[in-house]
Amino acid sequence: MNQRRRGSTSVRQRNLDLVLSHLPTGLELSQKEIAEATGFSEATVSNLTAVLVEQGRIEVTAGRRNGRRANLLSRAAPSRGVMIGASISRHRIEVLGIMPDGEVVRTPTIERVAPFEYADDLRRIVDAVEELSLEVPVSSIGVGLGLTVDPVSERVGSVVSSGPEVVPGFSSSWQPADLRSDLAERFGVPTTVLNDADAGVLGELRAGAAVGSQDVLYIQLGDGVGGGLVFGGRLYRGGRGGFSGEIGHLSFDSEGPLCICGNRGCLEPLFGEALLAKVEGVHGRMSIREFARLAGAGDPACSKALRELASPLSRSLANPVALLAPERVVVGGDLSIAGEAMLAPVIEASHAFGWAWRGEIVLAELGQDSVCIGAAYAAADAAMRD
Ligand SMILES: [Zn+2]
Structure with missing residues (x-):
């Protein structure tokens, strides 16, 4: 009996977790929408949400869906903190x-x-x-x-x-x-x-340029090159080791410069110090943020250095875009502060993205706050699961 009781408790806990995982912080969904997302019947979702409301983990408010009155579910604030x-x-x-x-x-x-x-x-x-x-x-x-x-x-x-x-x-x-x-x-x-x-x-998905998107490829350009992936409206963190979305380490040129990962021809060694070195003769030493601000203000040397990245960006991004066909490519990181001066080379690169891709390329909206805001939401989500 004990075994059986433990078994049902853990199945119910899994089902509660599944409902919560389809209800990220900041979104409002109806029971019908959660039923469609989880594959549960509406009656099952109704039972599970009643438990979650009782536990203080979600809140129900009256709203409208498709012109009809509907109860909308959202995550309760983790605490007044x-x-x-x-x-x-x-x-x-x-x-x-x-x-x-x-x-x-x-x-x-x-x-x-x-x-x-x-x-x-x-x-x-x-x-x-x-x-x-x-x-x-x-x-x-x-x-x-x-x-x-x-x-x-x-x-x-x-x-x-x-x-x-x-x-x-x-x-x-x-x-x-x-x-x-x-x-x-x-x-x-x-x-x-x-x-x-x-x-x-995650920050851009919840509060920035990717709000409402289901499938997103995020490229973070700054001191180095990072990447993030969202599939089906959820952050994809990869398997053991967390090595996913590392766009900066996709090798596209066997003759390219040696990268810290041991490969040649990654994007990573073309950014950061290498980018700053290109303008050092004109501007002296500076940070990537200073570089981005100058490029955004139309500085010729910085803008030219960014334009020269269009070709390697196109060779590096073409494969992940062809593989994933993201709805949106979001350009973030410190260099996104440069605005159009950084976006233009990525859009130019998109000519190599393949004949069928119809997605959008946009700048991150949270600028240098994307990481902090996303990290805060990730922790709030985890707090709701605990
Ligand atoms: Zn590499």
Whole structure:
């Protein structure tokens, strides 16, 4: 009997989780729509949602669907607290809080410099979270990280087998680190760590240029090149190791420059330092964000350097677009701040995307906040599952 009871409980729990997974934070769906998405009957969905309402995990409001009155379901706010979203990239740490009323509050950007020790980065994030939670308690913490992250364990991985010390900006102290556990223990709230481009596409899906899209290819252009994928309206994080959407490491030229992944001809080594080196003779040393602002303002040297990327972008993006036929390609990352100057080379590249593709290419709308906002939503989603 015990066995059987345990079995039914776990089936019901799985069904509850399935309903929740089809109801992302920020969306309102009718019971009929959830029934269609999950394959359950409407009666089953009605029973399951009653349990979720009782648990305080979803809310029901009166609304309309196809001209008729309908009960619309949405996720309940995880708690009356601040949702923290953070980004750790090669050169910077950024932390923001989404307040219960939706206001976004940012802490000052933290510049990262060598030796890029994990303990230092952890302390900086803890300080920023404490600053954001002086008046409102923290409800969840999400961190988008410029490394691969296993979707199950959420431990950091690497784009190379020899360890993350060869990924610029991350010393070997990051390899054994467990950022999720360290933050969760420190603040006692649900915490999620995911790859920064995965967080970026989620941010754009929930609050930016990909709202309402089902299938999205997100390319993050900045110090390096990242990629994020959304299928059927949900973030795709790949299998064990979290190595998915790595557009920057699709090799398209066997004679191209050597990449940190060990291949030749990836997009990754053409961005970041290589891009800045092209204009150093004109502008001296600067950051990618400064480069993007200058390119956006029409600076000839920066604009020319971006235009020269159209050809490698077309060779690199043609295959994933042909394979996935995304509804929308979203261009994000620090270089998206350049606006049309960055979008134009990608649109030019799209001539090589194949004869049948009819998708759109758009700029990210959240700019440098895509990763932090997406990480905050990812953590809120995880909090609802716990
Ligand atoms: Zn590579």
